Amino acid sequence: MSIIRALETSDIRFPTSTSLDGSDAMNLDPDYSAAYVRVLTDADDGLEGHGFVFTIGRGNDVQVAAIEALCSHLVGRNAEDLLAHMGATWRELVWDSQLRWLGPEKGVMHMAIGAVVNALWDLKAKRAGLPLWQLLGRMSPEEIVELVDFRYLTDAITPDEALDILRAAVPGRAEREAELLATGYPAYTTTPGWLGYSDEKLVRLAKEAVADGYGMIKLKVGGSVDDDIRRMRLAREAVGPDIRIGTDANQRWGVDEAIEWMSRLAEFDVAWIEEPTSPDDLLAHAAIARGVAPIPVATGEHMSNRIMFKQFLQADALQVLQIDASRVAGVNENVAILLLAAKFGVPVCPHAGGVGLCEAVQHLSMFDYVAVTATHDDRVIEFVDHLHEHFVTPVDMRNGCYIAPTAPGNGMEMHAASRAEYAFGT
């Protein structure tokens, strides 16, 4: 038996605003940051569980404070018990009746639970000697369903329906694991498309993306429609007709503005329009989806919980679902969202980039491929090429694909030296 002896937190911030990496129509000068947590036990194995919430600078200290508020739930507890019953562990954290008032299930407190849940999964995977995607992908359908809290979901998916989906994907699991290890999971890249980049840099990076094997790139839009038309034309000329080009407005518009703006960009063969308006506004997304069809609407990176995802699916308010590794309450909630997407037949194309989000979210798409949908048709994981060097197991990109990681854990562990160097305020 081992005991959780501490949750150690750090406030880590990279000064990315100086280069305008990550700049878009709403996020003009992000400093990519992580509210980071290590779960430490008294076991002799030396294993630690790592997790974090990605933020873009100011407020990262508030996010750290929220993670620390969870210490009283976990410190002193039996680690084997918590890790053996991750469904119950998740419920205990999310349903703390006093902390719940601070959401419920949204914002700073919910993301803090996500960091801790992800760190526990990291520890569980390291103890099992498996990368998270394999640990999850080898669980039985019954074990997977037990991870999910179906409260507020059963009007869209029941535990029995989830079991049916998972059981149908049991045949072929091993072959799909082997494929992911050999050739990986398809990616697209946002590296060329930040709003703060010059036209020359956009064109150069777009051509590099094609040369590197990517079948899709994405451009930030929503600053000025004339600029967007010029940049889309340059990008389309740079990549040719066969590469998909997505667009991302980062919540910039209302309904009418979104429809009008996208009518101006439609000639460039747009793969999707991402976050056209407030991430809370499913009725507006549904109206926009009708107005911009056949361009699909993509969203999810700011969606606060499984209940919002459920409604977007019920209302046909998104046609591409974008999970994020650190926005919701960790692995368990993302499993719920993957099951919802499978039920509705909507492709999941995760949000990544930031700090370590690529390293983390690939595990979820690979689990989805192995054990849930058994397909990656129409599915791509976002890739942005910066800050990977700070991670113990950086992503391995080959020919526009994420090659499946083999190191045990969830991918979120940052080098100790990087954590020390970028510790904020020290």
Next chain:
Amino acid sequence: MSIIRALETSDIRFPTSTSLDGSDAMNLDPDYSAAYVRVLTDADDGLEGHGFVFTIGRGNDVQVAAIEALCSHLVGRNAEDLLAHMGATWRELVWDSQLRWLGPEKGVMHMAIGAVVNALWDLKAKRAGLPLWQLLGRMSPEEIVELVDFRYLTDAITPDEALDILRAAVPGRAEREAELLATGYPAYTTTPGWLGYSDEKLVRLAKEAVADGYGMIKLKVGGSVDDDIRRMRLAREAVGPDIRIGTDANQRWGVDEAIEWMSRLAEFDVAWIEEPTSPDDLLAHAAIARGVAPIPVATGEHMSNRIMFKQFLQADALQVLQIDASRVAGVNENVAILLLAAKFGVPVCPHAGGVGLCEAVQHLSMFDYVAVTATHDDRVIEFVDHLHEHFVTPVDMRNGCYIAPTAPGNGMEMHAASRAEYAFGT
């Protein structure tokens, strides 16, 4: 000119869990708390702006940390400028591109902005020598519209439509002010109905409520249907057929369960069912509203922002709208929500109770009566009779009505002695 020299915060917690005041089906043992802020200037007038976020205990420290994260926006700034342009001040806080990542516009960070915005309004009202409801109720329609951020709202209400609503209510403002000062705004009381109270206490308090002049009481439900039937029968027998009885499930149910449960309680003539399910789930609320009709669905105390309220109105997912003084980003956002409710013709019956929520939210309903809807038909403000003694201007209840306050400010100022006595961890 005066300068804001500090935001001083305190973590204040009342040990209410010992008496089960405030106990319901989801909140078993709340410790009513306030993440409290004082806005201090270098002016000679000695005036301070007070505001807070109400929480129920654990996590109040996280909420305090979030308020402190706003210091850098306000400390050192010209107070007159900020107070003269409260619409611009609100936008600056809510649209901080880095802090926005922590929501956007929801949870701990958004509520922190609410506390600071409310504190600024308190200071503005004290400087004007007026209670907040009168300060707001005497602003011109154009000034009121300027307070509201219409981004994401114009598919439901435009600035011009808001102006029309406000202009229509200009005639009679003075008469309605006089009425509020003389006879007040109708209230209902939740004091009898906490789930942790004995049957005897329920009956005694229900009878007292009628004797005190209340036309409506409310009972917490959702623990056990048999208990709820017994308690509703006792309450109905205690108050007689002419007093309205509302019910409140505090998010306990899914769609089918809510409809089934309420079918068992319908015989007791239910005034409304409050928070039947997740506060994020407008599609479920709409389905429940159809299923329990003609019982109205009431919700709002946990609704995170104006965009969610807008959608609930668009989807006919609520028939009674419950604003809260400290859940959204302060006075400005509640003005937006009142205008939305007026546009859709839905009555606003505020959530109150907690710590100081009655003192605060009465100002918003009174402003609504004076300057927005010009009616309080079908409208009641919640009242719970505890912790009022800690406030400098406690509510003045007479014959089941809130008598309009005359003291300058927003009502949120707690006695210094109470703040010191209930400071947490000291």
